Amino acid sequence: MIRFTQIASFALSLLVALALIGLWHFVASARLVPPIFLPLPEKTFDALVTGMQNGVLLDASLATLRRMFFGWFLACLAGISLGALVGSSQKLRIYVAPMLETLRPLPASSLIPLFIAVIGLSEGMILGVIAFGALWPLLLATTHGIVSVEPLLIEVAQALAMPKHKVLWKISLPSAMPDILAAMRLSLTVSLILAVVCEMLTGSEGLGQWLLATSRAFASTKMFAGIVVLGLMGYASSLIMNLVEARALKWKSAAN
Amino acid sequence: MSARKPDFRPFAVPLGLVLLWEALMLAFPTASETLAPPHAVILGFFGIVTDGTLALQTAQTLSSALGGLAIGFTLGSLLGAAFGLWRWFDRAMQISVESVRLIPSVALIPLSMMVFGFGTRMEITIVAFTTQWPAMVLARAAVREVEPRLMEVATVLQMSLLQSATKIVLPSILPRLFVSLRLTAGVAMIVAITVEVAANPYGLGAAILAAQISFRPEVMLATLIWTGVVGAGINQVLLTTQNRLFRHSLPGGGGSE
Amino acid sequence: MSTAMPAQISLADVDVSFGSKTVLSGLNFEVFKGEVISIVGASGCGKTTSLRLLAGLLAPSGGSVSFEGKPVRGPRRETAIVFQDYGKALLPWRTAEGNVSLALEVMGVPGPERRSRISELLALTGLAGHHDKYPAQMSGGMQQRLQIARALAQDPAVLLMDEPFGALDAMTRQSLQDELLDLSARTGVTIYFVTHDLEEAIYLSDRIIGLLPNPGRIGRIFDVPLPRPRDQLITKEDRSFLALRHELYDFVKGSEH
Numbered sequence: 001m002i003r004f005t006q007i008a009s010f011a012l013s014l015l016v017a018l019a020l021i022g023l024w025h026f027v028a029s030a031r032l033v034p035p036i037f038l039p040l041p042e043k044t045f046d047a048l049v050t051g052m053q054n055g056v057l058l059d060a061s062l063a064t065l066r067r068m069f070f071g072w073f074l075a076c077l078a079g080i081s082l083g084a085l086v087g088s089s090q091k092l093r094i095y096v097a098p099m100l101e102t103l104r105p106l107p108a109s110s111l112i113p114l115f116i117a118v119i120g121l122s123e124g125m126i127l128g129v130i131a132f133g134a135l136w137p138l139l140l141a142t143t144h145g146i147v148s149v150e151p152l153l154i155e156v157a158q159a160l161a162m163p164k165h166k167v168l169w170k171i172s173l174p175s176a177m178p179d180i181l182a183a184m185r186l187s188l189t190v191s192l193i194l195a196v197v198c199e200m201l202t203g204s205e206g207l208g209q210w211l212l213a214t215s216r217a218f219a220s221t222k223m224f225a226g227i228v229v230l231g232l233m234g235y236a237s238s239l240i241m242n243l244v245e246a247r248a249l250k251w252k253s254a255a256n
Numbered sequence: 257m258s259a260r261k262p263d264f265r266p267f268a269v270p271l272g273l274v275l276l277w278e279a280l281m282l283a284f285p286t287a288s289e290t291l292a293p294p295h296a297v298i299l300g301f302f303g304i305v306t307d308g309t310l311a312l313q314t315a316q317t318l319s320s321a322l323g324g325l326a327i328g329f330t331l332g333s334l335l336g337a338a339f340g341l342w343r344w345f346d347r348a349m350q351i352s353v354e355s356v357r358l359i360p361s362v363a364l365i366p367l368s369m370m371v372f373g374f375g376t377r378m379e380i381t382i383v384a385f386t387t388q389w390p391a392m393v394l395a396r397a398a399v400r401e402v403e404p405r406l407m408e409v410a411t412v413l414q415m416s417l418l419q420s421a422t423k424i425v426l427p428s429i430l431p432r433l434f435v436s437l438r439l440t441a442g443v444a445m446i447v448a449i450t451v452e453v454a455a456n457p458y459g460l461g462a463a464i465l466a467a468q469i470s471f472r473p474e475v476m477l478a479t480l481i482w483t484g485v486v487g488a489g490i491n492q493v494l495l496t497t498q499n500r501l502f503r504h505s506l507p508g509g510g511g512s513e
Numbered sequence: 514m515s516t517a518m519p520a521q522i523s524l525a526d527v528d529v530s531f532g533s534k535t536v537l538s539g540l541n542f543e544v545f546k547g548e549v550i551s552i553v554g555a556s557g558c559g560k561t562t563s564l565r566l567l568a569g570l571l572a573p574s575g576g577s578v579s580f581e582g583k584p585v586r587g588p589r590r591e592t593a594i595v596f597q598d599y600g601k602a603l604l605p606w607r608t609a610e611g612n613v614s615l616a617l618e619v620m621g622v623p624g625p626e627r628r629s630r631i632s633e634l635l636a637l638t639g640l641a642g643h644h645d646k647y648p649a650q651m652s653g654g655m656q657q658r659l660q661i662a663r664a665l666a667q668d669p670a671v672l673l674m675d676e677p678f679g680a681l682d683a684m685t686r687q688s689l690q691d692e693l694l695d696l697s698a699r700t701g702v703t704i705y706f707v708t709h710d711l712e713e714a715i716y717l718s719d720r721i722i723g724l725l726p727n728p729g730r731i732g733r734i735f736d737v738p739l740p741r742p743r744d745q746l747i748t749k750e751d752r753s754f755l756a757l758r759h760e761l762y763d764f765v766k767g768s769e770h
Contacts, residue, residue: 009347017351037371098266105442105487109450110461110480113468117290117476152601159568159594160619160667161587170615174606193360197454200365201465208362212455215366223370227363234358251606254647 039221048225056210057222061229063206064195068233071130072191076184079135083142087176088168097143104140108133108190109197116201126198133194134187141183145176178249185241192233292474300474301482309463310479314486317459320376321441321448324383329440331384332391333433337425339392340399353392361386361447365455375458379451386447387440394436398429431502438494445487460486519582521546521703522567522671526576529562535728536562540576542722542731546670549697549704551714551721553761555769559729560707564673567705568594580671590620593664597676599656603648609635609659610644616666630666638662639692654685661693671703678713687745690717694743711761715754716743723761725768733764 021041027033028040051057086092086100112129119125149172157167173180199208207226214223246253274294281293292300304310339346364382372378402425410420452461460483467476520543527540537559544550544567552560565571566578569588578585580592593616596602603612610631617627635641638658648656657677664672678686694717697704708714714721718737725732738753748754 009344009350012348013350013352016348017355020352037367094263094265095269096266099270102488103484105445105491106480106484107446107449107461107487109446109453110464110483112453113465113476114480117468117473150601152596152598153604155570156594156596156602158570159588159592160616161589162619166619170618171604174604177606189360193362193450196360196362197450200362200454208454211363211366215370218370220367220370223366227359227367230363231355231359234360235355238354238358249606251647251649254650 036218036220039224043221044224044228047221048228051222051225057225057229060205060207060210060226061233063204064192064199064208064230065233067126067130067195067198067206068188068191071127071195072134072184072188074127074131075134075138075187075191078131079138079183079187080142080180082135083139083180084146084168084173086139087143087146088164088172093143093147100140100143104136108136108194112198112201121202123204126195126202126204129198130191130194134191137183137186137190138180141179142176145179146172149175178252181241181245181248185238185245188237188241189234192230192237196230288473289471290473292477296474297477297481300472301478304475304478310482313460313463313479314482316376317445317448317452317461317483318486320379320451320459321383321444323376324380324448325387325441325444327380328384328387328444329391329437332388332440333395333436335388336392336395336397337399337429340396341425346396357389357392362450362454365451369455374456379448379456379458382451383444383447387444390443391436391440394439395429395433398432398436399425401432402428431498431505434494434498434502438491438498441490441494442487445490449483518545520544522578522580522705524566524576524578527566527573527578528575529559529566529571530574537566538728538730540731542734544671544703544705546703547697547701548719549694549706549717551706551708551718552724553708553711553714553721553765554724554729554732555726555765556709558724558726558768560709560724561675562729563724564594564675564705564707567671568592568673570594590667591670593667593669593672595657595660595664595672595674595677597679599653599660599677599680600648602660603656603663605648608645608647609640609651609662612648612659613662613666616663620667634662634665637665637696652685653681654689657681657689658692661696665696665700665702669702671705673705675707676709677706679708679710686713691745693717694741698742711758711765712749715739715757715761716745716748721761723764723768732768735761 024038024041028035028038048057086096108129111132115125115129115132119128146168153171153175154167157171162170195206196208196211198204199206200212201208203209207230211223211226214220214226278293278295281287281291301310339349361382364385365378368378368381372381406424406428407420410424415423448459449461452459452463453465454461456462457466460479464476464479464483467473467479522544524540524542527537528535529537540563552563554560562571566573567585569578569585569592580589604615607615613631613634614627617630622630631644632641635644638661640655640658640662643651643655646655648659651659660677661672678689681689690713693704696702704717706714706717715737721735721737722731723733723735724730735757737757739748739751
């Protein structure tokens with residue numbers, strides 16, 4: 001029964017999505033919006049296929065994907081370990097937590113010029129910006145998750161005479177997992193955005209550079225194809241995170 | 257330690273870092289083309305305050321961020337409320353909304369630039385597009401969590417849609433809507449600055465980049481720090497307002513996020 | 514219980530105070546190997562604090578706590594705790610098996626051996642066949658059985674139980690009481706049982722320590738003359754059971770004023 005309603009609502013929402021693409025086609029072909037601002041959906045699709053086949057769009061997409069992933073990976077490593085450190089030490093928190101909270105609202109993109117100034121225009125600079133920008137949600141979420149572990153569990157660990165590093169590994173980190181996974185999702189989004197911005201700024205091969213170049217040439221079908229690829233990347237990373245969360249947090253849904 | 261004594265420990269690390277930075281700049285003066293020591297940044301800050309550029313750039317960024325926020329927050333909240341009230345509508349729109357929502361906002365900068373050129377309108381468009389999604393998600397959650405008994409009351413009293421919306425739903429989601437406004441305001445600032453750094457020669461973001469390109473590191477750093485202060489300030493104002501208005505209706509929830 | 518044998522746990526002139534507040538004062542008693550001893554008293558008289566002392570989770574402000582002749586300096590493998598709040602004392606992200614495994618991992622039991630120990634312990638506590646269930650999928654009674662299994666995994670000489678059955682329904686509580694008595698008879702583990710349920714204290718114990726409040730101190734130690742094995746109906750209809758219940762009731766009631 002549940003299965004049936006799920007399939008039905010999926011089918012309905014797919015139909016609506018197709019209908020909206022139909023509307024897009026209608027608006028574009030009736031020229032209600034100038035075609036350079038809104039190309040036909042089928043022409044966008046053609047540009048997407050051509051770009052993938054001749055490899056230009058494909059290479060740009062892979063370059064962006066690579067930067068996003070490596071930057072995010074570095075951010076995960078650094079953010080979770082720093083968060084575990086700050087979360088486990090009350091003393092350290094007194095000294096650095098207010099500073100971290102103050103720095104949090106600073107947009108990561110505003111630091112790009114600083115990174116350019118210090119590191120120069122290089123691939124390493126881009127990775128640095130992505131890793132640094134995507135690190136914040138992870139750092140703060142891990143700290144928060146570890147600080148808010150159920151105190152009774154800490155007592156259970158004490159009663160077992162568990163050494164400190166084992167408490168972190170077996171109690172605090174698993175308990176902070178829901179927070180950490182939510183932050184990993186957010187960081188992935190931040191990474192993609194920063195990858196694109198850096199490509200726009202530095203002109204390095206990638207979807208950001210592709211979008212800028214195609215828009216300057218008024219090649220709107222190609223530009224739209226780039227937007228579609230970025231949308232797919234966003235969608236795909238969200239689906240992957242859904243799967244990871246469903247697996248890692250199986251115990252949360254087990255109750256129902 | 258008594259609670260009245262001011263605690264200076266949180267200032268120790270930032271102060272130490274600033275001093276270290278000053279010392280390092282003194283030791284390696286060649287770095288001064290790309291970076292500036294703290295005292296130069298302070299002087300640079302006074303420079304851009306007195307000649308009025310900082311005020312102008314701040315006004316530009318704020319007008320785009322707040323303008324975009326007004327549009328995005330309103331649209332997103334209305335959409336989210338509709339999704340929260342009518343599940344079938346939410347389900348029907350799911351794929352469409354998700355596939356558009358997950359497009360990274362910056363992907364639309366070139367398109368917006370083609371349509372509007374440089375300036376406020378293109379920036380407002382991107383900010384509005386981006387902020388509507390968190391506003392939608394938060395409003396949808398708020399409406400869904402309206403106490404079911406209250407909705408039963410509305411049914412029993414045979415209220416019209418408009419009546420139940422204004423008398424039941426809106427008052428009960430208002431506190432959470434304000435939390436949503438505060439969170440989306442943060443997003444709006446980040447997006448505005450990002451658009452300015454990436455493309456729009458306008459506002460604080462562009463000023464930071466321009467100062468870097470023209471080798472004025474003290475201006476770059478002063479503007480960068482000011483940008484952080486503005487963001488933190490907006491958050492603080494909204495947080496204080498939230499605590500004043502809704503202290504009793506938000507038990508522990510949303511307070512620190 | 515022969516008083517000729519040496520005490521397993523002994524408390525000599527133990528005081529506990531938090532700041533200026535004295536919680537326990539002048540505690541002197543001994544616990545013998547294999548006995549079941551309960552602690553009763555009005556709420557706030559330091560029952561749980563006494564348990565934390567024995568566990569080594571809390572150091573006395575004065576006097577000494579010793580286990581088998583040596584002073585207690587911290588938690589030991591030989592003393593295991595079963596907390597009242599089973600919902601919070603189990604790791605929600607681990608299955609029944611994983612929760613028992615936690616204690617074995619800390620003790621450094623190698624993997625293959627762990628599996629057979631876990632099966633044994635789950636069978637002993639009536640959880641055979643529930644290996645893969647998460648705590649959230651278990652009833653309160655099963656969760657508390659699981660906590661007992663985890664405590665037994667430590668292979669303890671003493672089980673410290675803090676109102677372990679207080680939150681369970683009456684039927685479940687009775688069957689767990691019988692299982693606990695069965696366990697103590699079979700394994701010879703010493704049980705230190707904190708409870709506010711006087712009938713439970715009598716039914717389970719060899720001796721009962723009655724605490725008085727403000728500050729917490731020993732009022733009286735009651736011997737329970739009832740024969741073993743005990744039975745929910747026969748034991749509770751015994752004349753000495755009823756007489757002791759009366760005495761304990763007057764003791765606790767009298768201490769509240």
